[in-house]
Amino acid sequence: MKHINPINAEQQPDRFTANLDWNLLRTFIVIVEEGSITRAAHRLLRGQPAISLALQRLEQEFGTRLIDRGRGHFALTAAGRALYRECLDIHAGIAKLREATTLAQSEISGHVTIALASHVITPLLDDLLGRTYRAHPRVTYRIHSATSANVAAAVQDRTASFGICLVNRRFPDLDYGHLYREFFGFYCGPSHPLFGHEGLGVEALKGLDAVSFETDDLNDALRPVALLRRQYELDQRIVGRSSHLEEVRRMILCGLGIGALPVHVAQPDVEQGRLWRLPPYDDPPTVDIYLLTNPRKRLNRAEKLMIDALQDAIANSPLAERTYPSA
Structure with missing residues (x-):
């Protein structure tokens, strides 16, 4: 050696x-x-x-x-x-x-920016956020609420990963997926004279002060609600407007006037005695909510995962399963 x-x-x-x-x-x-x-x-x-x-x-x-x-x-x-x-x-x-x-x-990370219309409340998104967090804890999120027009603008200029909102007009450079359907009903708060009254007809709403969303207009995203007002000639004075659901709800609760809210969103307040459902009880206005994506946006893996999951839900489940009941 x-x-x-x-x-x-x-x-x-x-x-x-x-x-x-x-x-x-x-x-x-x-x-x-x-x-x-x-x-x-x-x-x-x-x-x-x-x-x-x-x-x-x-x-x-x-x-x-x-x-x-x-x-x-x-x-x-x-x-x-x-x-x-x-x-x-x-x-x-x-x-x-x-x-x-x-x-x-295989570990997915990245930042996801979600632009939402304020009244977008759906288990399709909530469950996805929870699943993604548990499976991919390194993913981070920013969720901002805006008018439907601003949601579309954020998706167009690619500052948002995707958007969920009402659609008044479609832009050719965006892709639209019918995410879910909801119904709007009229409500009043505890201090309103109609609170607690059952069996009312739509005529009971004529001439009353009302609050509304900014898009509650014949030429905007909540056209179905505005059409209902015109159909029944409610002739209501709009005393308050907001683009945010929580602020419209606040004004209704405070007694400023009656207002329209998504039925599935308002139902917990009805059950707890904070809001009262007003007519029409049958055939309430139908509003469709869409997933907006920009095919020109370069997606990170986290963004792609979430968009793919929402698009799969649209493709593989019938609209009836993505429609929130009117009562």
């Missing part, structure tokens, strides 16, 4: 790791597992002299004998046994590298 230079054993750790040929460790593992230089050479498809040289180099690197070997004798030294245990740990760690990189590649 060649002379072992003791200086090698005193190398600085960083220099040692930089100079070490890691293939020597794998060769050492095979030598130990086979219990023979000859069998290790056969397994590694290399010549016996090359395997012997590899073992000598490794012993020189560590400055100590690792295997006592001779004619008919092969045994690990104490240093060899310690190195073998460490090599097994190193080998196991290397074996996990592909799994770790594959997992990192």
